[in-house]
Amino acid sequence: MKNMLTALLTISAISLAAAQTTPAPIQLATTPTVTSASLSLSAAGRIVTLAVNNCAQLGYNVSATVVDRSGVTLAVARSENAGPHTLGASAGKAFTSASARALTSDIAKNLPTNPTLADIPGYLVLAGGAPIRVGGAVVGAVGVGGAPSGLIDEKCGTDAVATVLGG
16 A cells, blocks of 8 residues: 555656656747738638538538638528537637637647636637647647537548648
8 A cells, every 4th residue: 555655646746747847948039020821711611611611521511711810701601401509619618719829629628737728718628729820830720510520620620631731
């Protein structure tokens, strides 16, 4: 019993030490302006249409939203029979993903240890949002809402992005 307790305390101490490591500094721009890549309206329109079609092939009526890197809506598509709540859900997931530069399913996994994530204005911490990256840079995000699982929403969106952008 004592050995087990010692092992558990050691693991806890290692986990705590790993969680408290300081991230590497971020290099800030040294010029007065910066240039950022943007997703085109054409690509955004193709992504939302394909995301809705991907979920339709699975039998789900959904809405899809693509936002730019700042979270501003570029394109929206809604299946004819998707519920009205799916529009807001897809937009919220896209905004959250663009803002955090992460999958909303990953953000949701952190909710138990960081519940205040859900308090950020405009955030919808549910699976179904994914950043859109070109050359490693986030240029936007896609959000899908309406399937019975956020992970299905996410797959419809990420498959659409991969098809349109070849990634």
